[in-house]
Amino acid sequence: xxxxxRDVDILPLDGxxxxxGGEIAIEGNRITVVGGTxxxxxxxxxxxxxxxxxxxxxPGLINCHTHAAMTxxxxxxxxxxxxxxxxxKIWPIEDKLTExxxxxxxxxxCLEMIKSGTTAFADMYFHMxxxxxxxxETGMRASLCRGLIGVAPNADEALEWSFGFAREFHESxxxxxxxxxGPHAPYTCPPDYLRLVKDAAVELGxxxxxxxxxxxxxxxxxxxxQGCTPVQLVERTGxxxxxxLAAHCVHLTDEDIAVLARYAVRVxxxxxxxxxxxxxxxxxxxxxxAGVMVGLGTDGAASNNDLDxxxxxxxxxxxxxxxxxxxxxxxxxxxxxxxxxxxxTALGLQDEVGTLEVGKKADIVLWDLQKPHLCxxxxxxxxxxxxxxxxxxxxxxxxxxxxxxxxEVLSLDEEAVMAEAERRAxxxxxxxx
Amino acid sequence: xxxxxRDVDILPLDGxxxxxGGEIAIEGNRITVVGGTxxxxxxxxxxxxxxxxxxxxxPGLINCHTHAAMTxxxxxxxxxxxxxxxxxKIWPIEDKLTExxxxxxxxxxCLEMIKSGTTAFADMYFHMxxxxxxxxETGMRASLCRGLIGVAPNADEALEWSFGFAREFHESxxxxxxxxxGPHAPYTCPPDYLRLVKDAAVELGxxxxxxxxxxxxxxxxxxxxQGCTPVQLVERTGxxxxxxLAAHCVHLTDEDIAVLARYAVRVxxxxxxxxxxxxxxxxxxxxxxAGVMVGLGTDGAASNNDLDxxxxxxxxxxxxxxxxxxxxxxxxxxxxxxxxxxxxTALGLQDEVGTLEVGKKADIVLWDLQKPHLCxxxxxxxxxxxxxxxxxxxxxxxxxxxxxxxxEVLSLDEEAVMAEAERRAxxxxxxxx
Numbered sequence: 001x002x003x004x005x006r007d008v009d010i011l012p013l014d015g016x017x018x019x020x021g022g023e024i025a026i027e028g029n030r031i032t033v034v035g036g037t038x039x040x041x042x043x044x045x046x047x048x049x050x051x052x053x054x055x056x057x058x059p060g061l062i063n064c065h066t067h068a069a070m071t072x073x074x075x076x077x078x079x080x081x082x083x084x085x086x087x088x089k090i091w092p093i094e095d096k097l098t099e100x101x102x103x104x105x106x107x108x109x110c111l112e113m114i115k116s117g118t119t120a121f122a123d124m125y126f127h128m129x130x131x132x133x134x135x136x137e138t139g140m141r142a143s144l145c146r147g148l149i150g151v152a153p154n155a156d157e158a159l160e161w162s163f164g165f166a167r168e169f170h171e172s173x174x175x176x177x178x179x180x181x182g183p184h185a186p187y188t189c190p191p192d193y194l195r196l197v198k199d200a201a202v203e204l205g206x207x208x209x210x211x212x213x214x215x216x217x218x219x220x221x222x223x224x225x226q227g228c229t230p231v232q233l234v235e236r237t238g239x240x241x242x243x244x245l246a247a248h249c250v251h252l253t254d255e256d257i258a259v260l261a262r263y264a265v266r267v268x269x270x271x272x273x274x275x276x277x278x279x280x281x282x283x284x285x286x287x288x289x290a291g292v293m294v295g296l297g298t299d300g301a302a303s304n305n306d307l308d309x310x311x312x313x314x315x316x317x318x319x320x321x322x323x324x325x326x327x328x329x330x331x332x333x334x335x336x337x338x339x340x341x342x343x344x345t346a347l348g349l350q351d352e353v354g355t356l357e358v359g360k361k362a363d364i365v366l367w368d369l370q371k372p373h374l375c376x377x378x379x380x381x382x383x384x385x386x387x388x389x390x391x392x393x394x395x396x397x398x399x400x401x402x403x404x405x406x407x408e409v410l411s412l413d414e415e416a417v418m419a420e421a422e423r424r425a426x427x428x429x430x431x432x433x
Numbered sequence: 434x435x436x437x438x439r440d441v442d443i444l445p446l447d448g449x450x451x452x453x454g455g456e457i458a459i460e461g462n463r464i465t466v467v468g469g470t471x472x473x474x475x476x477x478x479x480x481x482x483x484x485x486x487x488x489x490x491x492p493g494l495i496n497c498h499t500h501a502a503m504t505x506x507x508x509x510x511x512x513x514x515x516x517x518x519x520x521x522k523i524w525p526i527e528d529k530l531t532e533x534x535x536x537x538x539x540x541x542x543c544l545e546m547i548k549s550g551t552t553a554f555a556d557m558y559f560h561m562x563x564x565x566x567x568x569x570e571t572g573m574r575a576s577l578c579r580g581l582i583g584v585a586p587n588a589d590e591a592l593e594w595s596f597g598f599a600r601e602f603h604e605s606x607x608x609x610x611x612x613x614x615g616p617h618a619p620y621t622c623p624p625d626y627l628r629l630v631k632d633a634a635v636e637l638g639x640x641x642x643x644x645x646x647x648x649x650x651x652x653x654x655x656x657x658x659q660g661c662t663p664v665q666l667v668e669r670t671g672x673x674x675x676x677x678l679a680a681h682c683v684h685l686t687d688e689d690i691a692v693l694a695r696y697a698v699r700v701x702x703x704x705x706x707x708x709x710x711x712x713x714x715x716x717x718x719x720x721x722x723a724g725v726m727v728g729l730g731t732d733g734a735a736s737n738n739d740l741d742x743x744x745x746x747x748x749x750x751x752x753x754x755x756x757x758x759x760x761x762x763x764x765x766x767x768x769x770x771x772x773x774x775x776x777x778t779a780l781g782l783q784d785e786v787g788t789l790e791v792g793k794k795a796d797i798v799l800w801d802l803q804k805p806h807l808c809x810x811x812x813x814x815x816x817x818x819x820x821x822x823x824x825x826x827x828x829x830x831x832x833x834x835x836x837x838x839x840x841e842v843l844s845l846d847e848e849a850v851m852a853e854a855e856r857r858a859x860x861x862x863x864x865x866x
Contacts, residue, residue: 079764275751305819318708331512376858382508386738425809
């Protein structure tokens, strides 16, 4: 497949400036030209030509932490204390999920993400072969891991399963799927189990995705039980010696931040989930200053309640500004970097995606700028972060394939996915009574 | 004009529960029937019938504090320290605004608000006759005031002008326009001037719209200069004896909150502006507990950067939850009340709008629920606050007139307004150099 996008404004986000009325050429799954008018030579005969007038091309947004199949629980239980929410609502209904539920719920998540300009995501859940099936079919890019509970009876079996999953699915679906190991958190995975996970990660050559320092009570309990912080606890296991994607990192000491920087741990910041669950405000400005790579994530739709990365950019910026009482911190270009290149780095894909550069894989969003809430057009970076909506994503390309064109999703049947998700949500509600 | 909306889910927000598959009848500018199927009698012969299948009817959202014409500065200057932003960017370009600029900028604001489900707004700016012209033409409802700077050379003249404006425009445009007096803030309006404004408000029988306790520096300077808080300063002038809409109220003592409650001062909370400008977090939970009526506002588009009230509901709820580290505070139904009935009360319109009740004026939004980010449909209140986008507003009715139907704005020419706003923004940029 070859594609030419012409007469399009381009925000490459690789350090080079905005291109007005430029051109992008795609051959196979890679970008072959990015530049001003006339950059593409006449001998390029594209199969698809997209008129980019009034549109802005940016790298696809990267959702660094989610539980995609939790879309089925969107709006099911809100405004509850954390443990009541988990114990009485989320865990009982999760217990009823079938493999097919996970497939359809992930299809719904992919649909929602494609429609809001997200091209890649990092997922931690279960029945991950069904998640891989949805990712494969919808054309998205994803880094997948099964959540591992070290204190559960099936802990060893789950790690064994993850071995098999990694061997079967890592770099599958034309390379769109990569695999990580997913120890849920240091408070559900004892140190010895984290050491097993680390050894497995080394053997498989994959990274690790973990929840870390999400709530104040996690920090308190770790201090009481282990006499250290969650970050120190994980450090002692040696897990940070493999590439780690740590979700949340809300409650950190300055020493914790130094540890994360020293081991090049990548952080997935989830501002809306942290706000909605009342978890707290992650020290993103300090993390970035310390050189930690911080990407953005939505977390699951039950604690957000959507998978809209445009909102995460905005919330990330706003939340730091209000916390520091300083409007200059986390400016729009930094929020955009977090949602693109930093996110790619968090997934270990920084050489493949995250910017619009020749040689990179073609994960591209064309944003429609011809809308009242984006008018007048002073600054496209500020507009994407402070004014845009996910629904301004007009055309989405992943791995050189057009997944959505002029708001129409091509890689799945939107109405069928919604109807099936709705039907399954009704059944789950009936089952939990 | 008479309208029947049938087969529609209805969230009346008057304390009564959600109606599934109900009916709403509108005759002239008022709601005459709200109820389940069969509520409307056969002798009602509507001129317009709207099929509400898959839609949710709610009261129109009410934006309690904005400077509508600042849409022209959306994305013009971001991520700057407050005084640098005002002194070097906003004030110089505001100085170049012509009457026609204000008209077109307000047309753009009305367009954006209609498209995102806002039916009424409270505006403080200048050339307010032009704002009234835009409101009159677009069919929106608004409470308008000229911003009065008591320390400016033209302070008395501006108050005099406001007298004439109130006499000409209060309850104009079929009653859609009401007028307030707009002393900018206690730090720009000395006590004697606020007393003059109070006397004028009594004479005119109108309310007052003022900025109050927005920043920490305002509080510090008032303490140093006057030995009291901004709220105490205003209280001493007697201004609170007339109906006051106080925007921001971020930095309050418990005693300030008691004062606001005692005088039934209405507060316009602007969470996204407070976040973006780094102003701080208003004590909304405490204000509501004290019985203060708190509405929501966007503030101007230069500090937001949009006029999307769905986002303000979400941000209001999330910001309180994260500040109190408690997911139970400011639940979705309270956020909805703030954006509707509490907002109506803030504008003194609680008997006219803010709920879907027989006898109230027909300010109604039909939200499209058939979207992936609103699927499955567990809880429509949670969906509106935590998952929806402004762009899910499909049909908007104000004062019994359909302003937008199936996403098409009928009361103005969308492309012409955007083109004119863009052209004027370019000219302003050229003028400030």
